[in-house]
Every structure is written in C-alpha cells, then in structure tokens.
Amino acid sequence: MHWTRPFDSIGSGVLSAFGALGVFFGFAAESVRSLADVGTWGPLLVLHMRRIGVDSIPIALFLSTFTGIVLALQASYTFTGAIPLYFVGTLVGKTMILELGPVLTGLALSGRVGANIAAELGTMRVSEQIDALETMAYNPVAYLVVPRILAAILMFPIIVAFGNTLGITAGWITSINVLDMSTEQFVHGLQLFYKPFDITYSMIKATSFGFVIALIGCFQGFHTQGGAEGVGVATTRAVVISGMLILVLDAFWAFTLLQ
Amino acid sequence: MKLKNEVLVGITVVAGLVVMAVGGFWLTGRPWGQKEAQIVATFRAVGTLTTGNKVKYRGVTVGRVEQIELAPHGDGVFVSMSVQPGLHFPPDAAVLISPESFFGDWQAEIVSQSWHTDMLFTKAQRAGVLPGATMPDISELTAVASRIAGDIEVLSDRVQVAFTEETAVKIRRTIENAEAISEQLRGFMDQQTHTYSAVGGNVLASSANIRQATETAKLTAVDIRGAINGGDVRQILSNARQASENLNRFSQQLNAAGSGIPGLVSKADTTLGSIGQTAQGVNQMVRTLGPQLQQLGPTLEEAQRAMRTLDRAAAKIQEGNGTLGRLIADPALYEETQRAVVTLRRLLADLQENPGKYVGKVKLF
Amino acid sequence: MSIELIDIHKAFGPKRILRGVSLTVDEGETVSLVGFSGAGKSVTLKHIAGLLKPDRGTVVVDGLDVPTLSRKDLYVLRLQMGYVFQFAALFDSMTIAENLAMGLRKLEGMSEHDIRDRIKESLDRVELEGFENRYPAELSGGQRKRAGLARAIAYRPKYLLYDEPTSGLDPVTTTVIDRLIMRMKEDLGVTSLVITHDMGSAYKISDRIAMLYEGRVVEVGTPADIQASGSKVVRGFVEGKPEMVEEGAEEQGLSA
Numbered sequence: 026m027h028w029t030r031p032f033d034s035i036g037s038g039v040l041s042a043f044g045a046l047g048v049f050f051g052f053a054a055e056s057v058r059s060l061a062d063v064g065t066w067g068p069l070l071v072l073h074m075r076r077i078g079v080d081s082i083p084i085a086l087f088l089s090t091f092t093g094i095v096l097a098l099q100a101s102y103t104f105t106g107a108i109p110l111y112f113v114g115t116l117v118g119k120t121m122i123l124e125l126g127p128v129l130t131g132l133a134l135s136g137r138v139g140a141n142i143a144a145e146l147g148t149m150r151v152s153e154q155i156d157a158l159e160t161m162a163y164n165p166v167a168y169l170v171v172p173r174i175l176a177a178i179l180m181f182p183i184i185v186a187f188g189n190t191l192g193i194t195a196g197w198i199t200s201i202n203v204l205d206m207s208t209e210q211f212v213h214g215l216q217l218f219y220k221p222f223d224i225t226y227s228m229i230k231a232t233s234f235g236f237v238i239a240l241i242g243c244f245q246g247f248h249t250q251g252g253a254e255g256v257g258v259a260t261t262r263a264v265v266i267s268g269m270l271i272l273v274l275d276a277f278w279a280f281t282l283l284q
Numbered sequence: 285m286k287l288k289n290e291v292l293v294g295i296t297v298v299a300g301l302v303v304m305a306v307g308g309f310w311l312t313g314r315p316w317g318q319k320e321a322q323i324v325a326t327f328r329a330v331g332t333l334t335t336g337n338k339v340k341y342r343g344v345t346v347g348r349v350e351q352i353e354l355a356p357h358g359d360g361v362f363v364s365m366s367v368q369p370g371l372h373f374p375p376d377a378a379v380l381i382s383p384e385s386f387f388g389d390w391q392a393e394i395v396s397q398s399w400h401t402d403m404l405f406t407k408a409q410r411a412g413v414l415p416g417a418t419m420p421d422i423s424e425l426t427a428v429a430s431r432i433a434g435d436i437e438v439l440s441d442r443v444q445v446a447f448t449e450e451t452a453v454k455i456r457r458t459i460e461n462a463e464a465i466s467e468q469l470r471g472f473m474d475q476q477t478h479t480y481s482a483v484g485g486n487v488l489a490s491s492a493n494i495r496q497a498t499e500t501a502k503l504t505a506v507d508i509r510g511a512i513n514g515g516d517v518r519q520i521l522s523n524a525r526q527a528s529e530n531l532n533r534f535s536q537q538l539n540a541a542g543s544g545i546p547g548l549v550s551k552a553d554t555t556l557g558s559i560g561q562t563a564q565g566v567n568q569m570v571r572t573l574g575p576q577l578q579q580l581g582p583t584l585e586e587a588q589r590a591m592r593t594l595d596r597a598a599a600k601i602q603e604g605n606g607t608l609g610r611l612i613a614d615p616a617l618y619e620e621t622q623r624a625v626v627t628l629r630r631l632l633a634d635l636q637e638n639p640g641k642y643v644g645k646v647k648l649f
Numbered sequence: 650m651s652i653e654l655i656d657i658h659k660a661f662g663p664k665r666i667l668r669g670v671s672l673t674v675d676e677g678e679t680v681s682l683v684g685f686s687g688a689g690k691s692v693t694l695k696h697i698a699g700l701l702k703p704d705r706g707t708v709v710v711d712g713l714d715v716p717t718l719s720r721k722d723l724y725v726l727r728l729q730m731g732y733v734f735q736f737a738a739l740f741d742s743m744t745i746a747e748n749l750a751m752g753l754r755k756l757e758g759m760s761e762h763d764i765r766d767r768i769k770e771s772l773d774r775v776e777l778e779g780f781e782n783r784y785p786a787e788l789s790g791g792q793r794k795r796a797g798l799a800r801a802i803a804y805r806p807k808y809l810l811y812d813e814p815t816s817g818l819d820p821v822t823t824t825v826i827d828r829l830i831m832r833m834k835e836d837l838g839v840t841s842l843v844i845t846h847d848m849g850s851a852y853k854i855s856d857r858i859a860m861l862y863e864g865r866v867v868e869v870g871t872p873a874d875i876q877a878s879g880s881k882v883v884r885g886f887v888e889g890k891p892e893m894v895e896e897g898a899e900e901q902g903l904s905a
Contacts, residue, residue, distance in 0.1 A: 075289040079296045118311070153738040160698050160732035161752040161804075162724035183300030190303050216313040217389060220336060224308045 052244050055166050056174060062167035069172040077138050078180025082187055084137060085130045089188035092125050093117060093195030101204045110206050114214025117196035122227045126189040128275055131234035135267040139242040142173055143263035146246025147256035174239040181235030182228040189227060230278055234271050241267040312336065314348060320366040325379035325414040326406050327361045333381050333390045339365045341394040346371060349392055365392060378405045382419040650676040652808060652842060656706035657696055666692050668864030679834050679841040681851040684861035690844040694810050698732050699723050728755055731801030735812040737793040739785040745796050746781035752804040771803040775829055791822035798829060809833060811843040815850050823850060830854045848887055860886065
C-alpha cells in the first residue's frame with residue numbers, strides 16, 4: 026500500500042462531503058431565486074397550504090393533547106409535597122409553548138409532511154415527471170419546491186399555535202379533574218412566568234422547523250436516484266435528516282434566543 | 285358540503301392567528317377591554333422585578349408591571365404599573381417591591397408608608413410619582429445573618445477559655461447589638477411570612493414546626509435564667525453551651541421541618557433563631573458577670589477597636605430606624621460591618637492561639 | 650430549422666456515456682436513433698431538450714446553441730419542442746386534460762376556451778376522445794403513451810423528441826403508435842428524433858436511421874442503407890447477433 030492512500034481517502038471524503046453540501050446549498054439558493062417566479066408557484070400555494078397545513082392539524086392536535094395530559098401528571102408527580110401545585114400550570118404552559126409544542130409537532134410532521142414531500146417528488150423524479158415539467162418550460166423548483174416550502178413556513182406556526190392551545194387545555198382539564206387543583210391555581214401558575222416573547226419564540230421555532238422539513242423533503246425528493254428503492258431511500262433520509270436538524274435547530278434557538 | 289381549499293386554508297389561518305393573539309394576551313393576565321389606570325413609583329433599585337410581575341394592593345392582584353426604566357441621570361429607577369381603575373389608595377401610598385415567593389418571582393405591592401415604618405422609602409421626585417422601597421432578597425439577608433451568627437457562636441464558645449472583663453463588656457455590647465439585629469430580622473421574617481403565606485400548605489405546616497422548635501428554645505432560656513440566679517458562672521457558661529447545643533438541635537429540627545420546602549426557608553429561620561437565642565443566653569450570662577468585670581484592669585486594644593466598629597454599625601442601625609435590610613442596602617454601613625466581622629474573626633483566631641494573653645488577667649476562673 | 654448534435658461528450662462520474670456524438674436531423678425529417686440499452690440514447694435526447702449539459706461539444710436547435718441559452722430563452726425554445734417520455738411521465742395528480750393544459754398555459758394569448766379546444770383536438774389526434782377527465786392511473790400502458798404524445802403535440806411544437814415510444818407495447822398498439830408518429834409528421838410537418846430499439850418500427854417510420862454504439866454514432870442511413878449495411882456492428886444489432894457485434898467492434902476498434 027502506498028503511503029498516500031490514507032490521505033487520498035481522507036481527501037476524497039472531505040471533497041465529496043463538501044460536494045454534497047455544495048449541491049444542497051445550490052438547491053437552497055435556487056429555491057430562493059425561484060421565489061421571483063410568482064406566476065408559477067402562486068396559484069399552487071393554497072393547495073399546498075391545505076395539504077401541508079390544514080391536513081396536518083389533526084395529528085398535531087392529537088399529539089399535543091396527550092403531551093399536555095402527560096405534562097400535567099408528571100409535573101404533579103414531581104412537585105407534590107415540595108412545591109406548590111400551581112407550578113403544574115407553569116410547567117405545562119412553559120414546556121408546551123417553548124419546547125414540546127413546536128418540537129414534537131415538528132418531529133411528527135417531519136414524518137407526515139417531510140416524508141410525503143420526499144416520496145412525491147422522488148416518484149416524480151424517477152418517473153421523469155420533473156423532466157416533463159422542464160420540457161414544458163416550467164421551472165420545477167418554482168413549481169414543486171417553492172410552494173411547498175412557503176406553505177410549510179406559513180402553516181407550521183398556525184399548526185403549532187393550535188397544538189400549544191390544545192396541549193395547555195388538556196393539561197388544565199387534567200389538573201382540575203385528576204390533580205385536585207382549581208382552575209384559578211392552574212391559571213395562576215400558567216400566567217406566573219409568562220412573557221410575550223414565549224409565543225414569539227415558539228413561532229420562530231415552528232417557522233424554522235417548517236422550513237427545514239419542507240426544504241429537506243424537497244431536496245431529497247428532487248435528488249432521488251433509481252426506482253422505487255431510490256424513493257424509499259430519499260423518504261427515509263428526509264425524515265431522519267429533518268428530524269436531526271429540528272433538534273439541532275432547537276438547541277441553536279435556545280442558545281441564541283434564550284440567553 | 286365540500287369546502288374549497290381557499291376557504292379551508294383561510295379559516296385555518298384566521299383561526300390560528302386569533303388563537304395566537306387571544307391566547308398571548310390572556311396569558312399576560314391583563315383584564316379584557318378595561319381602561320387601566322397608570323401609576324409610577326420611583327426606587328433606588330428594583331431587585332429582580334421584571335415587566336409582567338404582579339401589582340398587589342392589600343394582597344389582591346390589581347395589575348401588572350408595565351415598564352422599568354432608569355431615571356434620566358441613573359440616580360433611581362422608575363417603574364410604571366397598570367392597575368384596575370377606580371381604586372383609592374391611602375394618602376401616603378407607596379410601592380414596596382418584594383419577592384412574591386421563594387421561586388424567584390417578585391411583586392410590587394401598593395402600601396401605606398405607615399404600615400412599614402421600618403422601610404426607608406424614596407422621596408417622590410414629582411407629583412404623580414409614588415415613593416418606593418425594595419426589600420432585600422432573603423438570600424442576601426440570610427448570608428449576612430448566618431455569618432454574624434456563626435461568629436457569635438464561636439465567641440460564646442471561647443468565652444470559657446478566654447475571658448477578660450473588657451472583652452466581656454465588649455462582647456456584651458456586641459451581643460446587645462446582635463440582639464437588636466436579630467429582633468429586626470425577626471420583624472422582617474414576620475413580614476416575609478405574611479408575604480409567603482400565599483405559598484401554601486407546606487410552608488404553613490413548617491411554620492407550625494418552627495413554632496414548636498421555638499418553644500424548645502424558650503425552655504432552654506428559662507434554664508439559663510435559673511442558673512444565673514444561682515450565681516455560679518461555670519454553671520452559667522455550661523448552660524450557655526447547652527443553650528447553643530439546644531440551638532443546634534433546634535436548627536436540626538427546623539431542617540427536618542423544612543425538608544418539604546426549599547432549604548432556604550429552614551436555613552433562614554434556623555439562622556435567625558440561633559442568633560436570637562444565642563444572643564439572649566449569652567447576654568443574660570454576661571449581665572450577671574457585669575459587676576465583677578468592673579474591677580478588672582487594662583483592655584485589649586484590638587478587641588476594643590473591633591467591638592467599637594460593631595457598636596458603631598449597630599448604633600447606626602438603631603439611629604436610622606433602619607433594619608438589616610437598610611444595613612445591606614447602604615453600601616457604606618455594610619462595608620463597615622463586614623470589616624468589623626473580619627476584625628472580630630482575627631481576634632477570635634488570636635484568642636485561640638494565645639489564650640494566655642487574655643486569660644492571665646481573669647480572676648474569675 | 651434543424652437539430653444538430655456536434656461532438657457531444659458526457660460522463661456521469663467515471664462513466665463516459667457519450668464520446669463524441671454527432672448527428673443532424675433536417676427540417677421535416679424523422680430520424681430514428683437505435684442502439685443497445687444503456688448506449689446513451691436517452692442521454693442524447695435530454696441534451697437536445699437542454700435537460701443535460703454536455704461536457705464537450707454542443708447542440709444547435711432552431712439555430713440556437715442550447716447549452717449556452719439563458720433559462721428564459723431555453724424555456725421559449727422548449728415550447729418549440731415536444732418531448733414524449735418513455736413511460737409517458739404524465740402528472741399523476743392531474744387529469745389528462747390538466748396534463749395537456751400544462752404546456753398550453755405557457756403559451757401567450759390562449760384563452761381557457763382555446764385551451765379546451767386544443768385539448769380536445771390533441772386527444773382526437775391520438776384517438777383518446779372523451780378521456781379528458783380520466784386520471785393517468787386509470788389508463789392502460791398504450792393509452793398512457795398516447796396521452797403523453799397528445800401532451801407533447803398539444804402546444805404544436807416544431808420538433809418532437811420520442812423516447813422509446815413503442816417499448817413494452819403489444820404489436821398492435823405498437824403499430825398504432827407508429828402510425829401516429831407518421832401522422833404527426835404528415836399533418837403537422839414536425840421534425841422528429843425517435844429513440845427506439847425496435848427495428849421494425851424504425852424501418853416503418855424513419856427517413857433515416859442512426860446507430861449509436863459505445864457513445865458514438867457509428868452509421869447513419871436510410872432504412873434500406875441500414876438493412877444493407879456492411880458494418881458487422883450494425884448488422885449484428887439489426888439481426889440480433891451479439892457475436893457478430895463483438896466481432897465487428899473489434900475489427901473497427903470501437904470497443905471500450
């Protein structure tokens with residue numbers, strides 16, 4: 026074995042990593058450029074807002090209802106005897122708005138929305154429908170990617186707002202029925218440490234998660250190779266990568282906005 | 285009926301925005317649609333008060349802190365609060381900032397200055413601005429209190445070993461001062477207890493235990509008095525030691541009682557209790573010794589200086605009608621007391637190392 | 650008004666697919682591009698539509714240098730080209746009518762009424778009358794290919810690019826498609842390049858046939874020329890004799 030071999034493999038590894046990153050940022054840049062093509066994506070926006078946003082609400086509500094219930098019960102389990110019970114309200118409200126509302130919804134929707142986008146665009150790629158768009162003078166990024174990303178950015182905060190509300194409501198109902206707390210106590214705790222920035226923070230997170238999920242889904246779908254198996258790979262990657270990025274972003278926002 | 289995408293999306297977006305706006309507003313706890321009255325108060329400092337904290341009047345939440353800003357030249361802080369309209373406040377109304385509970389949330393309370401004669405309120409700088417005062421955070425108080433208490437306890441231990449009449453006089457004065465301080469601390473605790481009563485059942489239960497523990501301490505004090513009447517100094521001193529042992533037990537008891545609530549409570553109470561009780565015990569003892577001490581000779585320079593400093597600090601507290609809070613709020617006084625405590629420590633260390641230097645003069649033992 | 654491929658080279662990573670393809674399709678002519686699977690026929694076609702950019706060489710369509718066109722000009726040119734995909738590539742979320750309307754909406758000055766008329770006319774041409782509101786999934790393979798053809802001709806392009814229009818079809822449907830390709834040429838006067846490996850189709854529909862082998866065009870000629878070709882590679886391919894192809898490749902020094 027020649028002594029240059031290890032360096033060669035390290036070098037090509039680095040280069041291919043940068044190459045992949047370059048393709049990704051090229052794609053993101055192309056998406057931004059394609060924003061100018063309003064005529065192409067404009068008419069499709071509402072359709073995708075419906076598919077990505079409105080249709081995702083049931084799963085988000087389901088998720089946050091149970092999260093709210095569990096939060097209330099766990100908080101009371103932790104606090105009983107040590108800290109006044111109205112802190113259940115504080116914990117449910119804060120955790121729901123700041124963390125679990127956006128993050129759990131994001132993770133769930135990376136499965137629902139991200140996988141859906143990747144599978145759909147992946148199928149369109151392998152069945153040459155994306156090429157077909159090109160041959161009919163459509164910019165496929167403007168036609169397929171931009172409306173999905175915009176729809177996700179616009180609808181995720183709405184979904185999360187519903188989720189937060191229902192989660193807190195579920196926590197409240199649990200508290201007064203199961204935990205022997207009064208509405209006044211729960212509300213007192215809920216309002217105790219509330220800052221208007223909490224909601225802004227929640228919405229910033231939701232928006233960024235929506236963006237990441239749609240962008241990764243589109244990117245993976247767009248760059249699908251091979252047949253049905255390729256679509257499967259793209260879908261899995263979309264879910265895994267966007268799930269990871271959601272958690273990374275979550276930490277990023279906590280570092281930058283909560284300090 | 286099948287709704288068009290546009291309609292569905294429209295409904296969802298509007299509903300989402302309404303939920304966000306209404307929910308966000310509701311969580312701030314502001315009342316709906318009422319026109320609120322604004323009040324402004326001025327403070328030297330505001331502790332950890334932030335916007336959104338509650339404004340209370342006679343224990344009832346009547347509004348929120350809206351804005352906190354430094355006075356134009358930085359010589360104070362203006363706090364704007366919005367409160368329910370139509371409230372009538374006493375003519376000497378002022379705003380008192382204090383911790384609402386042990387968990388870091390603060391409140392602004394509208395009070396009459398006559399209810400808190402021990403607090404030093406700012407002077408209103410212009411019409412429409414209320415005077416204000418800030419209670420020190422409990423942790424600041426207990427830190428200082430425990431330092432003083434620790435020193436006194438060590439001192440009372442050393443009394444048996446090293447006892448000159450002059451030291452005794454000074455110690456007595458110190459103890460008197462400490463007693464005054466502890467008295468004021470207790471007053472502060474009463475206030476705090478009033479404030480914390482909202483915290484709920486756990487603290488109430490602990491209070492009962494605290495009261496019980498206090499009873500134990502009182503019994504010890506009675507023992508001491510009996511011993512003093514007997515006139516046996518050794519007996520007195522051993523009683524004093526017993527008193528501090530009891531105090532230790534007492535503080536353990538308190539700790540046990542306080543296990544349900546954050547350690548802070550028990551720590552504060554124990555410390556304060558210890559100071560009071562120790563001071564009482566030692567004071568009694570010293571008072572009995574008083575006449576004999578008169579006959580004793582020259583003084584120890586260093587001890588005298590240290591005691592004088594403490595004296596002065598205590599005197600200032602008394603003259604200013606202040607509290608320990610005032611002592612802490614005033615950097616100069618605080619510094620001075622700190623220095624005194626340091627000197628006292630040095631003295632104690634010296635006592636420990638060279639007992640002969642002090643003991644030689646004592647005829648009592 | 651012709652399609653010119655000038656010395657096209659294209660590699661995907663280490664795989665060199667095209668190694669200097671040169672071919673001219675004159676106006677109104679139908680040329681079939683034949684060759685083995687994986688010889689790079691589809692890749693060649695994608696270069697003409699500007700879906701791929703050559704590593705070397707260039708493509709001239711309608712007098713325009715395709716690889717260097719701006720996106721705007723490329724899109725204008727693409728509306729002159731109809732692309733019939735191998736598996737039709739119909740948008741499966743849309744009805745057949747909506748599929749056909751996609752290209753038409755990009756044309757200037759078409760009213761909704763015009764669009765509807767043009768859809769009906771195009772479907773009539775491929776004998777899919779009344780299929781407007783069907784979805785691609787509801788169509789058979791042959792019907793889908795015809796619908797794909799209808800979509801390509803709906804906006805009346807000057808050039809038609811067919812990617813294996815008859816592969817995977819039964820003989821009868823193949824004949825139907827072949828006839829359609831010939832009709833498009835007669836009725837609309839389009840210039841066509843057809844990719845196929847079905848020699849029967851190629852003989853029927855082509856004015857000329859080009860053979861792609863190992864990334865190059867090895868022979869171009871009328872169907873009669875090809876049938877009488879002296880090249881062992883061409884004869885081997887036409888007659889389905891792999892040994893002959895290998896032999897010929899060695900003789901001519903074409904193998905990789």
